[in-house]
Amino acid sequence: MTITLCGSVxxxxxxxxxxxxxxxxxxxxxAPLPMGRPVTEAEMVELTDTHHRKIDMSDLVVxxxxxxxxxxxxxxxxxxxxxxxxxxxxxxxxxA
Numbered sequence: 001m002t003i004t005l006c007g008s009v010x011x012x013x014x015x016x017x018x019x020x021x022x023x024x025x026x027x028x029x030x031a032p033l034p035m036g037r038p039v040t041e042a043e044m045v046e047l048t049d050t051h052h053r054k055i056d057m058s059d060l061v062v063x064x065x066x067x068x069x070x071x072x073x074x075x076x077x078x079x080x081x082x083x084x085x086x087x088x089x090x091x092x093x094x095x096a
Contacts, residue, residue: 007064009034
C-alpha cells in the first residue's frame with residue numbers, strides 16, 4: 001500500500017517514527033520533508049502542491065498528531081484535500 005503521512009514538520013521525530021513503522025510493515029511511505037528553515041510564500045505554494053500530488057498517488061493518508069494530540073490548520077487542509085479526492089484518512093497511534 002502507498003501511504004502519505006501528514007503532520008507537523010516541526011516535529012520530525014514523530015513523522016520519522018510513523019514512517020519507520022509503516023515502512024517496516026511493508027508499505028511505501030511518502031512524507032513531508034522538514035526544510036530546516038523558514039520557507040517563502042512561493043515555496044509553501046510549491047510544497048503544498050507537491051504534497052497534494054503525493055496524496056493523489058496514495059491509497060491512504062496517515063495523520064500524525066502533534067505531541068499534545070492536536071493537528072494544525074495546514075494538516076486539516078491536507079485531510080480535506082485527501083477526502084475530496086477519495087483517499088481514506090486514518091490517524092497514527094504509535095504502539096508503546
